[in-house]
Amino acid sequence: MILLDCREGEPDRTGQEASFEGFFDFETGEPRRAGTGIPRLRVGEERLWGFECWWRLDPARTGLVDSDRAELEESKRILRGLMRDARRSQRVPR
Numbered sequence: 001m002i003l004l005d006c007r008e009g010e011p012d013r014t015g016q017e018a019s020f021e022g023f024f025d026f027e028t029g030e031p032r033r034a035g036t037g038i039p040r041l042r043v044g045e046e047r048l049w050g051f052e053c054w055w056r057l058d059p060a061r062t063g064l065v066d067s068d069r070a071e072l073e074e075s076k077r078i079l080r081g082l083m084r085d086a087r088r089s090q091r092v093p094r
Helices: 066-090
Strands: 002-005 019-024 038-043 046-049 053-055
Touching: 002 066, 038 053
Parallel strands: none
Antiparallel strands: 002 053, 019 038, 038 046
């Protein structure tokens, strides 16, 4: 299930059911083993790479639940803090 579609300017697929197709080489599209490839998901007729969205397994088909929303907000908060810290560490002191 797609928790959050992270692609800019694309239709939002948040909350949609997706099928995990496996791990693939990003450049060639050839199948790879876990740990050596990038996850790929199918949403309807469209394929998404695992880094283009936040996703989780949903074998019970519960859809988006309150804990998903809370964890996403917490993850975004942490990510914003890391990005802010990275920008601060790149500043050159005068």
